[in-house]
Amino acid sequence: MWYDITMAVAEDIRREFLALYDRETNSLFRHVFLRCRDRERSKDIVQEAFCRVWSSLARGAAIEQPRAFLYRVARNVMIDMARKKREALFAESDDVDLFEDHAMTGKAEEDAEYGRALEAIATLSREYREAFTMRFVDDFSPKEIAEILGVSANVVSVRITRAAKELRKRLGVDHAQAVTTTL
């Protein structure tokens, strides 16, 4: 009977994990992609992150905040990959073809707009971009971001504020340029 109960628990864990997978895959992919801007690598990172979370669970870990845990693991995977390949994973890579790098089904103008949004984010420094996207794209609270990044909530808030300031400037410039071009 004890064995049966344990098997049932194992099945529950499996089910919960798959539910987490279905809920979070796309948003985790987006999070990773906005940081490394490499579609294939982002997919590898997502896969590896889920496998690592599963390994922890299978070894008996009690995960209280699965989403934050998943993102923290993904972040570690990115750091490990960057170390292994001795590549600056987080460096800006201007040669990436943005228009092939995302799943597009919409109209050309929408894709162009998406490209501009991506560009705008890309101009931010790594730390600012990370804080900004986690707050407004991934919808984490500053406290959650602080936990994932391992810094204080205060630091996170400062980064978000500065990122917003930078972005405002950047978008303002774009806007001015657009106005000048049309004149």
Place this chain on the structure above:
Amino acid sequence: MSKEFSHVTALLKAGTKLSHEEEAKIKDEVVSFMELHPVRVGDAQTSSLSAGNAIRDSRNIQAQNGKHPMMIATIIALFISGGTAFAAEGSLPGDALYPVKIHVTEEVRGWVAISDEAEARWEMRKASRRMDEAKELEAEGRLTGEAKAEIEQSISMHAQSFSTEIKALREDGKEEEAKALRAEFVAEVHGSTGKNATTLSLDLDDVLEIEIEEDVERGNSDGDRAGTSHGTSSLSGHTEGEAGERMNDMGGNNENWNFDGETKIEGNGKGELEVRDVVDIKADADAGIRTELGL
């Protein structure tokens, strides 16, 4: 701030997506990884993934946390003692193996009873086993005052546990089953203890009476529900108190329980308070009925 950038963030959210094929491919890889690294049975107890919409029933978790260590300890005890448990089955109060029978073998057998109905039935069965023991002791001329007191106390304890299970059944809307079980209890246990009892001077009316009064309340439940809900909350308090009673009992000391039909139950220490609760509940229920009947 979020509104200011909502256009940008909306674009990023909508535009950065995995295709269905990509998503399925990653899932395949992850699932095969899961199959290669299954949850180890021993570790499953501690694993948890408590998302906002965690599927796991918290009762399951309690069951594991609470029951497993005890289960393991007792199973080990059973293995070590070997035939002891079987020998204990036939023991009577006063025998050396009697504590093994009621605290170990019956405890283990109780684990099989998972549903409220099964648990109620098991409590009933235990009460009836106690009565058989009394009869056997009497036949052997060994029914001492002490053995008698012990048996009476056990029966009233089982009756109270039975009542609690019946309540749980009712709360689940299993009114029919609850009624049938109580009728069975009255026939099998109650009928042969109190009035026409063999030798036991035990009156379980006060335990079972609560049930009857609740019936009355339920019958009048169209009006003010306050009385009923009050009664219910007191009862759950009583249920918790039962653990204390049980602990006293386990201590195996010399409480003197008198069931005199006046719902005045005397004991010592904690047991007294718990049992008085039953009386209070009765009073509450009475008051509830009076209010509802406009008396």
